[in-house]
Amino acid sequence: MTEPRWLNADERRAWLALLSINTLLPAALDNQLHTAGKVSLFDYNVMAMLSESEGRFLPMSELAARTSSSLSRLSHVVAKLEKRGWLERRPHPRDARVTTAHLSDVGMATLEALAPGHVEAVRTKFLDALTEREVNDLARIGEKIVARLDNDHWILRDTERRP
């Protein structure tokens, strides 16, 4: 067994920063969303992903991919949002294994009401700290990390590659 390569100063800084962001940023945004409406960041994201899709619906597995979540977690959350009347689950007409989640009109209205406050928070808690160049760097670096973690992740789809 060989001695592991410990982190050097920059690697440690990068790792600690990411670790901290990781707990602080969701907490800050969760907080804003929770006081604005009783919604978590994850709830918001689920609805946002649906709202951006053709017909405002997606199969559960696709929705799970777009929220980077497990099917199990998504299933529980969709059940909750369905109870609030913001979503509806329907069986897929062609493939009976598939369930599709549909954003209801009420859900869409809720999302639209929450959206301005949310993007504002994303700006003040995060983007406003950075220059345009840094935002671009972060996007590039972030996507490289995502690619490492999940090479087929949806955010990497059609970023300048396509038949």
Added chain:
Amino acid sequence: MTEPRWLNADERRAWLALLSINTLLPAALDNQLHTAGKVSLFDYNVMAMLSESEGRFLPMSELAARTSSSLSRLSHVVAKLEKRGWLERRPHPRDARVTTAHLSDVGMATLEALAPGHVEAVRTKFLDALTEREVNDLARIGEKIVARLDNDHWILRDTERRP
């Protein structure tokens, strides 16, 4: 009320990447730690922070600061780790309000057994995706974001400023 400023392409890329990293990276590392020993990333971090401190102990509030966690969350986790014999809580000799968490020898040994696999995972899941320059950029950008979220965050302490 004015129209909110929605995100432009780069802002959106940066935000989505960070959001994805945020769920994928902890999951990946949690996974590694959980199969290596029954430990979460947060558990590991708590013990790592103690191991790096003078005397291997810290007051609960300082430990909470160094793990970016709430006192409440920390309290629950420390109770759990204490039950496993890896930590010990003692009253502070001078200030009876303060509890200090001490890393036990068994805890230290556990940590040392886990460390190589963990740093290896940090490398393969994250750092190896980046060039030296990108690691440096990420450290810089990450610290700016942390500063925006919590201006007194401990990782910003004594980074080239001091009497």
Added chain:
DNA sequence: GTGCGTCACTTGAACTCTCAACCACGCTCT
């Protein structure tokens, strides 16, 4: 057309986290 493996989900139990309430101590002011 009958198995048999895989896929798409769902469920319940165990665990974790958050939130609000609480307690005990120390500090300051009078």
Added chain:
DNA sequence: AGAGCGTGGTTGAGAGTTCAAGTGACGCAC
């Protein structure tokens, strides 16, 4: 000395998350 306030920490309940197991459906092999 005692009142009142802020600090440091714990606790219990409720919400959320994970994990392992289970349920149908599809689809391919023979």
